[in-house]
Amino acid sequence: MTSTTQPEGPARGPNIILILADDMGFSDIGCFGGEIRTPHLDRLGAEGTRMTSFYNTARCSPSRASLLTGLHPHQTGIGILTGSTLPAGYPGDLDPRCATIADMLGDAGYRTSCVGKWHLAGNVREPGPAWPTRRGFERHHGPLGGATSYFDPVTMVEDEEPIETFDPDFSLTEHLGERAEAEVRDAAKDPRPFFLYLAFTAPHWPLHARPEQVAACRGMYDDGWDVARARRLERMGELGVLESATELTERDEDVPAWEETAHHAWQARRMEVYAAQVGAMDAAIGRVLDALEATQQSEDTMVLFLSDNGGCAEEIAPGWADEMDPVPYNVPVRTAAGERVRKGNDPSVVPGPPATFASYGRAWANVSNTPFREYKHWVHEGGIATPLLARWPRGGVAAGWDRTPAQLTDIVPTLLEAAGIGAADRTSHPESPPLEGSSLLAGWKGEKSTEEPHPLFFEHEGNAAVRWGRWKAVRAFGSDWELYDLRVDRTERHDLSAEFPERVESLVGAWRGWADRCGVRDRTSILDQQQRGRGHGAGRGPGAGRGRGRGLIQDVRSAWTVRETQV
Template structure:
């Protein structure tokens, strides 16, 4: 353990040395906005996450990278996404920061913690490799990157009733032929939760003397809007009044909770009055299903927490919950499908799903899109759209894939009864995904390696959250963002941000204007220039440059 002490202040080091090392669970949801949890202002029922927040901490200025693949790469490695090789998606852009696969000069949290004696488990969405075929190269699959056990999908999106690239261990499976898991109704969110609970239960039975690391990566609430009827029914009529009353109620509740200040509410892209009357029932249903997806995820986390309680492991388990990006404005499935499938046979028990957007369900029924079909069932493939995403991102601007606050702001809940005495407290400390690795290293007593598997490893970028468990901090630091030319840098209260490669820089005072409505770039040109130069310096250092093929 002595090797890690140089990273720590002495009091924290002594605490880590004398206390049992905690189990660590990192839970990530998909395509959810900053205001979508009850404890961050939402009307959606999330009693489990609310309970964890009430028994621990909520961070109000925590950041992801604005998109699923780079967020996962950054979270897993403690590096900026480009340093990990996934600055965009899982396509090869030909440059070191854009390989579309986790780099070998990066280590995962599972690799670091496994070397420190942790058992390592994962359930859910991987999405940090371009190699998807079950008979192809698996060198960047979970079991090859430090996990002892894995159940989930190698890529993101796809049907929640028939997931694309569904895998247990290294074996491709289907909902019908998984002999280890046959619920009455298969639903991927439930499957992720149930496998996570199973790993915790079996760990207690066979390996309780060792700590464990569990990574739970839900696909809720990413499109398609798929949910179970029982969960959708809870929200029937909830959104019939449209966007404005929901967004206003969230805004006021968030201020009451203290998770935002009295910043101006950013403009909405469209009013409910201007949305076509003939499709309003469909639009409301989209949000009903979205809410049901979040609700179902919370129920699954509740089962996981119950398993921890029943096995006597909850008290010394650090649970961290966060989201991969802001609400998704993409118009996926919001127009009718041009050529719906016809005369399709049901799929066989062993027949693998090979498409992100299936032509038909496993039962052989065509998968439909557009406002003439209500979302929810397996035979639909629809996203909830820009207007509801704007509600999810209350009170911020922009959406998933952007580096304005609506794209990169995430809740972070931290719960650990033995290690966090604070209850229902807020932390204003600015933080980033890169901080999770540093936190795990500090708490586990692990040594972050300079070399791993014969490869020189990049130093981790983050700063541990452990000191903030006892009191709030305001560390002097710089945070960097870039994705498809959208970019930002935050230093202290100042944030410089742009909407694309050739778009102008905007400058904001985040302390007083986090909704980014008062651009100060013209009134503070020297500061904007200074931050732009700092962004270029950091971008060169962290492999944003050279840009992928075709970009200048």
């Protein structure tokens, strides 16, 4: 174990900043083909490695659990979201036995802090073993629960003390950037290397942004979603994100052509606000990068950026928030100024201000996930593919593209190798399961790997996939397995399962072995339990006792037997 009085300079471990976006699609940022102005992320990408085949787990809480532990989410107790789905499902709390990267780095003498969204504790009202300050972080500032108002957020804490009063000019994304900047500047005075986990709620709904931020995006989407998708694919080819021959998936069958859509101005406004949220996040990240340079810590700080799932197709049913039965814990019924909050996606309500609570919907999520199929919740490429940016100048991380398939379980081993810590060196949690991933550091340095590709496994709400090298078997819950050769068909347009049934059988067999070993629970049993209504808190969100909020999510996919409403 490294002493907490490590010497200054290269001999000590590097600083590490791990930045997570919430519900951001694969092609939203500029350096991955998006038209949204993200100069700071683009700079980060240009100066470091950009991974094009990196995967999350398709949902908020499971991705966070996997990212911070190096385990698959089912092993951590959070196979769906926070909130118990026992006995058929999962506890919905981060298992105390599972060490976090903050535990491991803290044991090795790192200063550890968390700024932003946690979403790994079922109870956000009373401090418990799943709170960040009890999972290796010396400090935490931000919301403990899921999506929340950007102007009047709930479940905000400073360490373990609630924060309930905000400045009238408060904006959550800007606030988190300011706090993260302060952490970087304060850490420069500490002889220890630091680990900062910066987890934004942006650009998750609700669509909230300042008027001037939205104005900066005015007109960007006046040509509609069909043109936006085509333009993104063209830019992706020019940048080298994907091969130029990549085929664009057909527009979602439930999305009409732009020319056949009413309320063009309102539809465009939805995406303008979303783009403003991404831009605000980029500006906040810029504050952090500038603070690194100002404190002369930039060269020996590893900075990573990624998203917790693909773009979100969820629609929010229109209505007054105070008329919901019950009101979800994260939806305010009135603004700080006393205005009644109108939730939902209604052309008569212009999104952006505090008195609204809306989402951008399936059509624009289809744009965010260009050129892929499906969305958050699903494990087709649109649900699990994320841009990943990695920069560490002194560590030799090279500028360029890395097309190696990898997933969230690979991040903890990578950070441990960078810090010079053995993967089994977990003194505060010796009972934690072995890490599931492998370090990506050699690939980021441009070194050729001699290892055979290892399989990547996924499951969320019965949606399942396994990728092994160029081949991917995937199914939506209740559907047959499909097979794709991702080397030539990354957009999953040409199902080869009938042509190669033995390959499907082999991949599915490997997936089943993984699912048994890692404790994947049967989705049908969970749904049956929820329908019977005997689910020991099944499907309940943060702050047990506050209810699920019927009617918040109007539609994700009509084939669902039960529609979860948490985020």
